[in-house]
Amino acid sequence: MKENMLAMNKKNFLGSVCAAFALAAVVSSCGDGTKRSTGWEFSRNMYDPIAYNPDQPNNNFKNNITAQLPPSGTTPIGFERFEFANSLEEYERAGRELTSPLAVTKENLAKGDALFHTYCAVCHGKDGKGDGPLTKDRSVEDSRGKRQLENFPPPPSYAKSDAANSSRGGLMSDLTDGKIYHTIYYGHNTMGSHASQLSPEERWQVVMYVHELQKK
Amino acid sequence: MRNISSVLGRLAKTISVGLMLLFAVTMSHAQDVKEGQALFKSKCTSCHSVTKKMVGPALAGMAERHSEEWLVKWIHNSQALIASGDPAAKAIFEEYNKSVMTSFTDLSDDQIKNIIAYVKDEEAKAAAGPAEGTAADGGAAKSDDANLLMIVGLLAIVVLAVVVIVVLNRVIRTLEKVIANNQAAIEAAQARNEQYKESGKAKFAKAFLKNKKLVGFAVLMLVALLGVAGWNTMWNVGVHTGYKPVQPIKFSHQIHAGVNQIECQYCHGGAFKSKNASIPSANVCMNCHNTITGSDHYDGELSPEIAKIYKALDYNPDTRTYGNNPRPIQWVRIHNLPDFAYFNHSQHVVVAGVECQTCHGPIETMEEVYQYSPLTMKWCVDCHRETAVNSDNAYYDQLIEAHEKLKKGEKMTAAMIGGLECGKCHY
Numbered sequence: 001m002k003e004n005m006l007a008m009n010k011k012n013f014l015g016s017v018c019a020a021f022a023l024a025a026v027v028s029s030c031g032d033g034t035k036r037s038t039g040w041e042f043s044r045n046m047y048d049p050i051a052y053n054p055d056q057p058n059n060n061f062k063n064n065i066t067a068q069l070p071p072s073g074t075t076p077i078g079f080e081r082f083e084f085a086n087s088l089e090e091y092e093r094a095g096r097e098l099t100s101p102l103a104v105t106k107e108n109l110a111k112g113d114a115l116f117h118t119y120c121a122v123c124h125g126k127d128g129k130g131d132g133p134l135t136k137d138r139s140v141e142d143s144r145g146k147r148q149l150e151n152f153p154p155p156p157s158y159a160k161s162d163a164a165n166s167s168r169g170g171l172m173s174d175l176t177d178g179k180i181y182h183t184i185y186y187g188h189n190t191m192g193s194h195a196s197q198l199s200p201e202e203r204w205q206v207v208m209y210v211h212e213l214q215k216k
Numbered sequence: 217m218r219n220i221s222s223v224l225g226r227l228a229k230t231i232s233v234g235l236m237l238l239f240a241v242t243m244s245h246a247q248d249v250k251e252g253q254a255l256f257k258s259k260c261t262s263c264h265s266v267t268k269k270m271v272g273p274a275l276a277g278m279a280e281r282h283s284e285e286w287l288v289k290w291i292h293n294s295q296a297l298i299a300s301g302d303p304a305a306k307a308i309f310e311e312y313n314k315s316v317m318t319s320f321t322d323l324s325d326d327q328i329k330n331i332i333a334y335v336k337d338e339e340a341k342a343a344a345g346p347a348e349g350t351a352a353d354g355g356a357a358k359s360d361d362a363n364l365l366m367i368v369g370l371l372a373i374v375v376l377a378v379v380v381i382v383v384l385n386r387v388i389r390t391l392e393k394v395i396a397n398n399q400a401a402i403e404a405a406q407a408r409n410e411q412y413k414e415s416g417k418a419k420f421a422k423a424f425l426k427n428k429k430l431v432g433f434a435v436l437m438l439v440a441l442l443g444v445a446g447w448n449t450m451w452n453v454g455v456h457t458g459y460k461p462v463q464p465i466k467f468s469h470q471i472h473a474g475v476n477q478i479e480c481q482y483c484h485g486g487a488f489k490s491k492n493a494s495i496p497s498a499n500v501c502m503n504c505h506n507t508i509t510g511s512d513h514y515d516g517e518l519s520p521e522i523a524k525i526y527k528a529l530d531y532n533p534d535t536r537t538y539g540n541n542p543r544p545i546q547w548v549r550i551h552n553l554p555d556f557a558y559f560n561h562s563q564h565v566v567v568a569g570v571e572c573q574t575c576h577g578p579i580e581t582m583e584e585v586y587q588y589s590p591l592t593m594k595w596c597v598d599c600h601r602e603t604a605v606n607s608d609n610a611y612y613d614q615l616i617e618a619h620e621k622l623k624k625g626e627k628m629t630a631a632m633i634g635g636l637e638c639g640k641c642h643y
Contacts, residue, residue, distance in 0.1 A: 033457075033458045034458040034459070034460040034586040035458050035459060035460065036460060036461060036462065037459070038456045038459050039452060039453070039455070039456065039459075040449065040452070040453045040454070041453065041454050042453045042454050046554050046555060046556060047454075047552060047553075047554045047555060048555060049555045050555070054492070055492075055494075055495055055547075055549075057546065065544055088316055117479070118479040118481045118482055119479075119481075119482055122476065122477065122478050122479070122482065133476060133477040134476055134478075134504070138475050138476070139475070140468075140470060140471050140474075140475045142468060142470055142471075142583045143583055147513060148512065149471065149475060149476070150508050150509075150510065150511075150512055152504060152507060152508060153261035153507065154257070154261070165259075165318070165322070167263070167318040168318065169318070169319075187503070189263050189271050190263070190270065190271065190506065190507045191503070192499070192502055192503030192504075192506060193499070193503075194503070196497065196499060196500065197482070197485055197500065
């Protein structure tokens with residue numbers, strides 16, 4: 001009798017433990033797993049840096065920003081200045097005077113290709129024909145419902161076969177080193193400046209790749 | 217008879233000729249607009265929009281502002297027109313910060329007229345836009361109707377409630393009369409009832425406490441539940457998986473990375489070049505949002521979310537100029553490693569070639585970003601245990617060379633294995 005009871009106890013014990021786990025699992029699986037708070041934290045001060053991170057607010061400066069711009073008129077070490085101003089005359093001058101310092105190699109072209117696809121193809125298209133995904137009709141469906149997104153005005157094609165005009169005169173397929181570099185640096189019309197996203201070397205690699213697209 | 221039929225015949229002829237003419241006119245008009253549209257899209261859209269001020273002025277109403285002859289001259293060579301001292305040309309040149317409009321000498325007068333026709337057509341469509349506004353007013357009227365319906369409904373409910381109260385009062389009075397008639401019988405019944413109730417409650421409690429097994433199981437159940445909850449809580453202290461804070465701008469990665477197919481690197485270039493993946497500065501937003509204002513969904517007004525970028529940069533979309541009072545956007549950090557753990561993005565992205573999604577999850581489908589991976593030490597270590605090293609680079613070439621030297625018994629100094637690098641001591 002006693003043994004019998006113990007066996008029953010054991011069974012019931014296991015049963016209740018299983019039930020408890022199942023219940024806990026059901027409760028904890030509610031929701032989509034995202035939350036607005038970080039939850040409990042232990043020793044938060046071990047997570048917070050002692051020095052300032054570049055993207056942190058900073059009361060030591062007037063504008064409360066840690067990442068300060070260098071004082072005007074100074075040049076950081078390793079920084080290459082671009083000695084052409086943002087005007088039509090200077091653009092033409094860059095076209096005449098500036099040539100790429102890079103040799104046309106497989107590595108440079110491959111890098112130019114990759115950079116073009118990251119930074120340019122979204123508008124200019126992967127073949128530079130001005131048909132990137134941003135210029136095409138697209139729609140999104142999210143919490144605000146389904147809606148059409150605005151198209152970015154398509155840029156002119158680089159390809160020789162399209163013979164598109166540049167808005168600053170001449171054919172797109174005839175753009176020289178300096179002109180393309182000047183446009184990457186300052187942007188033009190609806191294109192913004194990409195100087196903060198590409199280093200001088202990367203810009204020249206992109207220029208090299210654009211020349212390849214002009215041949216098409 | 218003959219007279220009538222000939223009159224009818226003439227009438228039919230004139231009508232058919234008239235119809236044909238009308239058809240021809242509308243057809244040619246449609247063609248004008250269509251050709252104009254094609255030309256507008258290929259030549260003009262990089263600087264102009266019909267309804268919005270962009271690099272150049274909004275073109276709506278240009279046919280009213282200037283004569284066709286003037287427009288043709290301006291489009292063919294705006295600089296020549298300005299040089300000729302035309303006051304309207306000069307004024308526009310000054311207003312748009314002396315930016316030079318491209319000369320389109322290749323466009324014929326007819327082509328320019330087609331573009332003007334297209335702009336007029338679009339203008340008319342845009343003017344028809346407010347019609348939608350009146351439709352919205354209709355909607356408002358509808359909602360007024362709904363309000364009226366609600367008020368009438370509420371009144372009906374109130375009236376119904378009053379009726380119910382009156383009826384119930386009658387019922388209560390009748391019942392009270394019945395009770396008064398049968399007082400004795402009711403009291404006896406009540407006494408019986410109370411006795412039963414008391415014993416029922418006590419019985420249940422007693423039976424529960426007496427049943428040791430049941431009590432035991434209840435306690436076990438409680439302990440197990442608390443144990444599981446406690447265990448889960450303790451393991452998740454400091455683990456921010458699923459953390460989805462409210463950001464200052466409702467930026468959707470689903471739109472930008474998913475639908476628009478903008479590469480991660482376009483904005484987070486730091487992940488490829490440095491330790492930090494870097495939050496893009498607002499000038500990167502402006503590469504597109506100098507043009508994209510989301511006005512399609514806000515009745516031609518600037519989207520309030522994009523307005524926040526403009527505010528952060530102190531940018532005036534009407535004059536397209538930047539002020540000198542920028543205030544950075546204070547994004548809320550989601551992924552945060554403890555300060556004592558070193559993590560370098562470029563090492564993982566460039567050297568190891570890890571996809572962004574491996575750690576950050578399906579970012580391109582997230583309307584709001586949340587932390588996908590736990591970022592715990594176990595999570596890091598598990599991946600480091602399994603990942604094979606790609607030894608095809610200069611670092612391993614040097615390492616193998618050093619090992620070869622050691623095997624041969626040659627002398628090797630600390631300097632030869634990078635002992636003179638500044639960072640080895642001054643980190």
